[in-house]
Amino acid sequence: MTSPMEQHGTYKILRVIGSNFVCSQDSTGQEIILRGLGIGFKKSAGDLLPAARVEKVYALRDPGQCDRLMQLMQDVPSEYLDISTHIIETAERVLGRRLSENVYITLTDHISFAVERLRNGVEYPNQLLWEIKNFYPQEYALGQQALDVIESVLGLRLPEDEAGFMALHIVNAELDGRMADMVPITKLIREVVNYAQAYYGVTFDESSVDYERFVVHLKFLAQRLFQGRYAPDGDTGFQNLIARHYAADYECAQAIGQHIREMFDLNFPSSEQFFLTVHLHRLSVSMGLSTEEE
Known part of the structure; x- marks a missing residue:
């Protein structure tokens, strides 16, 4: 052939x-x-x-994705996919990673609806805008750039809330997950951060590298929990050592695990609990809350 x-x-x-x-x-x-x-x-x-x-x-x-993208292109102006492509390629350069191919469909479709809402005078407030700004700062900055691109091409300025929604599409494409999970994932991150701050009695330094690593860990932790894919069990002896050596952080991780089970009705296995303990300990050490050595 x-x-x-x-x-x-x-x-x-x-x-x-x-x-x-x-x-x-x-x-x-x-x-x-x-x-x-x-x-x-x-x-x-x-x-x-x-x-x-x-x-x-x-x-x-996925052949189905190809069919959906072609169907979408028959329903929306072609410049919407041009805009999405520009945003996606910029995001991949800034983040240094490939995004899930499905984002070409979801982001193009979202832009289409956002523009339609604006033209019809329909407001759609983003209830998680604060969390998006604080938990996904790089992606939110890309969402703001997306508004600039849309304005330069279409002559329409979408509201700031849309920068947050587009940031969620980018985060979802990083995780290669389901867009429907993004709201509960973001809420779970908020709950864990708030619970940890209350436990330690401090406000975390959001500009610190350790805080950024902590939030990145929570992104992937939340994704695994909602998809039922958990971190593998590690060495039992090492886990027991962590539980003894980082007792306060382990206690916090246990309490967070119980909070997640009750609030989100999710399983929180011991393997995830120990990984969370390590990240909590790094954060507590960086803020001078722990005297334990790494």
Whole structure:
């Protein structure tokens, strides 16, 4: 079978999605979406497209995702995916990691609804804006940049609440999780931070490296708890040593675990409890709350 990308550097168009987007196939026969300025203008299925005109290839691993993205592109203006792509590529550079491919769909769809709400005068307040700003500062800064990009392309300024919502989409793509989990994940992080601060009787220094590491740990901890995927059990002897040596921090982790079980109806296994103890200890040492040596 001849590869859809020919030897002389062209793609064969399967479907035209819009003036800047077409559907093709890669060398394995997987459907892909190609982006490029005007590549779909006055084109039809079967036409050949020079590879040099392609600016971006969306090779989504899940065929269902590819279908959903193509369906979405038929329902929303193509510049929304351009905006999303710019935001996502900027986020990947800033964060230094690849984001889940599903974010191309979820973020584009969100931008579409956000713009529609603004044009209809419908307000949608973000009840977790404070938590997003404080727990996900890098992602929130990217959300603010996203508002600038949208304004420069569409001439519309979305409210600050939307910077928070877009930050959640980016965090979700980092975790490669379900967007529906992001609100409870953020609430769980808030509960753990508040509980720990009350336990130690302090306000954590949010600018410290140890606090940042603590929140990052909580992001992935919350994701594991909501998905039922837990950290593996470690060495029992080492865990007992931690429980004795970091007794106050271990007591805090135990209390937090019980609080999570009661408030969120989630399992909180001992393996997670010990990892949390280590992070709590690092934080308490950095704030001068513990005299124990690392």
